[in-house]
Amino acid sequence: MRDSDQKQGAPLETIEIAVEEAAAGARLDAFVAANSERCSRSRFKALIKEGQVAIGGRTIVEPNYRVNAGELVSITLPPPEDPTPEPEPIPLNVVYEDDDLIVIDKPPGLVVHPAAGNWTGTLVNALIAHCGDSLSGIGGVRRPGIVHRLDKDTSGLMVVAKTDAAHRGLSEQFADHGRTGSLERAYKALVWGCPAHMAGTVDAALDRSGGNRMKRAVVKFGGKHAVTHWRRLARYPKDPASEAISSLVECRLETGRTHQIRVHMAHIGHPLVGDRDYGAGFATRANRLPEPARSLAAAFPRQALHAGILGFRHPVSGEVLRFESPLPEDFAALVAAIEAALTSR
Structure with a gap:
């Protein structure tokens, strides 16, 4: 085993462990725990599930994966735990x-x-x-x-x-994720362009992006199963004979992966307005909008995504609770400006 060189101040450290013939067939979590004293087996298991372990450049998220002789296991260790968070008087809605x-x-x-x-x-x-x-x-x-x-x-x-x-x-x-229970989650997203159909499903596995570990990408092999159901709520402009510049969609999750809606909508050619990570190539679409919508869309500082519906069964009383939240002020203003600017088209 060897620890990779770590630049001073770097937040992550990588451990690499070669699988020898005698260890072939062992569970991944048991193997790394037996060959490193840096963490407990339970901690290594958690790191695997978090996507911090790779074999041959492929992320492995199953602790029960059986290792093979000759494989090189890479474990990314997070920074040491910091002190318990302190209370801060931040307003909550x-x-x-x-x-x-x-x-x-x-x-x-x-x-x-x-x-x-x-x-x-x-x-x-x-x-x-x-x-x-x-x-x-x-x-x-x-x-x-x-x-x-x-x-x-x-x-x-x-x-x-x-x-x-x-x-x-x-x-x-x-x-x-609501497959058999009462959990309900629905998001509203403002996207560039307009999906050809009124509703659809994106079933595409996600993994860390090869070019940026902070981002996610659709992958053909490996990765985590991810499913997003979407339906179109509005089209801008409304006239179907005119070119669609933007549309409002509702997304419901069958899985809960990092950046799932953002990556999936970009994957089908309709990234979220304001999403610099997954929709940067579509930013110039704002130029097709009349003012003042053009300036609002171009300067929108975040992905236009809002978790508007949340329902679940109360874990103690058993009562089914359901809540709805209107679009926040910045999101609502952007939608209103785009709709008004394109009404006459």
Whole structure:
């Protein structure tokens, strides 16, 4: 085993372990735990599930993968754990709250949990201040009560557990993604162009992008199963005889992968307005809009994505709860400007 050279101040470290003949057939999590004292087997198992382990350049996310002789296993280690997040008096838009959980409407720009570059000013810091000790230890040191997340620049509804029982119950529902239970999640997205059909499904596996580990990409082999169901809500301009510049769609998730909606919509040729990561090549589409919509679309500072519907069964009472959130001010203003600018077309 050898640890790769690490530049001073670099946040990640990689361990590489060669599989010898005697170890062939072992479970991946057991193999790396037996050949490295850096982490426990449970921690290595978590790292595998998080996509931090690769073999021959291919990300492996199954801890029970059987290793083969001659393979080179690469494990990316995150930075050491930092101190427990501190409470911060950050305003929260509380939609619902009881002794077991809290539902908030997250504004764009708010990071969900502390991580490199965002150790303070996060939703977790705000929740600790709001809920106090009821969140302590639930979900891990950095993510108390968090059972799902939204990207920093995605707005909308989130539920957070306040007790261990609620955390377990909600986690089970989110793991099922509503296939057999009461979980319901729907997002509104403003995209460039207009899908040819009124509704459709994107079934395409996702993995880390080869060019940028912070991004995701559709892959033909390996990766994580990902399914997004979408339907068109509005077309701009409305006249079907005119060229479609933009459209509003609703997306429902059958799986919950990082950047899933953003990558899937870009994959079918309709990236989200404002998405610099997955829709940069479409930014000039804003030039086709009349003013003032042109300037608003060109300067929109985030992906136009909002988690507008959240439903689930209360993990303690069993009651089915459902919440709806209107488009936030910036998103609604952009949609209104585009619709008004293209009404006469």
